[in-house]
Amino acid sequence: MVPRQDLRKKPFSSPSWNEKGFFDSSHSLCFRNAGEYSSDSVLNCRGKVVFSELNVVSILEEGEETMEQMRGAQLLIESLRREGVEYIFGLNGGAAMPIFDALYDAQGIKLIPMRHEQGAVHAADGYARATGIVGVVLATSGPGATNLVTGIATAYMDSIPMVAITGQVFTHLMGNDAFQECDIIGVTRPVCKHSFLIKSSDEVAEIVAEAFHIASTGRPGPVVVDFAKDAQISESIFRYPESVNIRGYKPSVDGHPRQIAKAVDLIHNAERPIIYAGGGVVLSDASEELRELAIKTGIPITVTLMGLGAFPETHPLSMEMPGMHGSCCANYAFTDADLLIAVGARFDDRVTGDLSKFAQKAKKIQIDIDPSCIGKNVPIDVPIVGDAKRVLAKMNQHVHHVDIEPWIRQTDEWKEKYPFEYQQRGDKIMPQFVIEQIYDVFPDAVVVGDVGQHQMWAAQYFKFTQPRQWLNSGGLGTMGFSLPAAIGAQLGCPDKTIVNINGDGSYIMTIQELVPAVTLKLPLKIFIINNMYLGMVRQWQELFHEKRYAAVDYHDNPDFALLAQAFGATGLRVDRIEDVRPALEKSKHIDDGPVVIDFIVDEDENVFPMVPAGAGLGDVIRGLA
């Protein structure tokens, strides 16, 4: 047998930690140069590293063909390599130590140590949202694993492809309440797409292949792989399955032609049709097809919080976002439409409002890859199970322009009459103004939003034009998501500007992840819309709880600018209107690490329009007079 060392071919250029121990981002970019890899690794179209068969065969040849035994942990790394994984976000601990050990000098896969497992899982999620590639997170058993739960649930609600690997105690200890033992498969069962327990090193390759297949196909989602420590240590031969065949898992991707024909017919005969597109369009990379459908037919379109950017909000057909804080135009259009074409959207209650008043006059077409999503909340006239990209491409072959002149005039009138608007209050910095300025300075940035009022203002006032330009925990609404997600997004998209629009409450939930952002020298633009409150909750208290402001006052927060400096980031505080723009301009040119700008905004501002929970979309409150 050949020592493990010899298995490795000539290494890639050294891992990207420079002499000072800092991550050298120029090296991270080098990951994308084919020349930096051993000669037979290749880059696929999305810049994802794909190792050719050749490469792997040659590794094995050096190790006496396939008879080479490897530890389970090493088998995992080899398997991840086969899946093209470039980053693993993680936090070490007892039951995962052999895996971290194998990653210590692993070639081609970069381990990104985060400060909290929740940070690690959101980072993997942000990476996946920004790139469309499966995000990978690694944590130890017990508390490490339970710290992942919120992030796994966040990814599950938004159908984000992810593989979460957790260490597990030795199999002979399982079930004994061993130190740091937790049944994480049991804990995560309702919040992941699927889960596996690796009890033997013989199973590693097959399980990893299945996990990635399940995470990334059909309706994507997080898959949990729990890996017992003895299986990490024991040795087996590496044989990676060439294809995955799971008899109980065969997502149907092509819509039924007869259903598609019915849909086309409805489209051609509608007088007041609208397209209602959601996050599924982004997940299926169907933005092009969606644009073609809208533009070819001339049908106005509203895109949900999860789909923002799938259709350019600057286009005349765009009615912008629907729902609780959506545009009046989109909500009135739902109410009056005679045809709804839902694509990759799941009729969430934050979109529909009171179901008994939702789109009552409309026939409904729904395109979704997940049959259980169809007709779940609203009866559907023409269900089409399939991948949005394929179904839309088919539909586009048959649709033609529809003559709906009066309807377009109506939607244009709503847009004209009820745009998103706010009133300047004294010399306060209005939060909406900050967002407008951010948009003006960074129109092409990838924006990672958190949860609260600032999230809604970002969705309303930033005009998104590209898919994957807006990353957001829409389904679970997880505060603290955005900073770690921005880290993942920046690593996935080194050439893009990543803007993090955060709230003072949300930011402090995962603020510790500023450490890796500084260490990695990531040029994140972190903009805090600081209203000194859990603003969204304060708004509800003002409107629905007689202004009883329980547990929402955040005036006792630390000074975020000073705190940023203590972390080693650039920290700026902006509390005058005239400083907003210059500060943003300045942040543009800081590219050797994160910059945090603490925008001290009007504390009392509320988000409008607003459809109160339980009301119909037609009953939207446009603003408090």
Add this chain to the structure above:
Amino acid sequence: MVEERHIFSVLVENRFGVLARIAGLFSGRGYNIDSLNVAETDDPGVSHMTIVTHGDAQIVEQIYKHLNKLIDVIKVTDLTAENHVERELVLIKMNATPNRRGEILQIMEIFRARAVDVSPATLTIEVTGDEGKLKAVVDMLRPYGIQELVRTGKIAIMRGAAK
């Protein structure tokens, strides 16, 4: 909407955790399980579950879709609308002092039930059938004093050649 009773025949991977996934689907979404029976099939890699549930048409459709969505579920058939055979086995322990035994045995004969255990004061009966028959036999036996009753839950299979 009207509630209906449905029998789902479900083929699943015979694998660790599958039952928990199915049970979790029902409990997590607030669906009802009236009975659930699970055992290995002829193929040791595959188990068969018969799940009896009820709900309005929309809920039953969701149950069907969510069962199908589970990775470990190979096939789901709603037998309710199909021509099928259903059976359940019941074990009934009767208070049966020697003087009452004769009457009980007569009832058993009518229903083709079998005695599987006897003691001076009890008689344990095994009876198989569909819902109607089991209800009838239990109703007939109840006056004699049922000590304990255990049912398998329904199992069901489609009639005729596989579709």
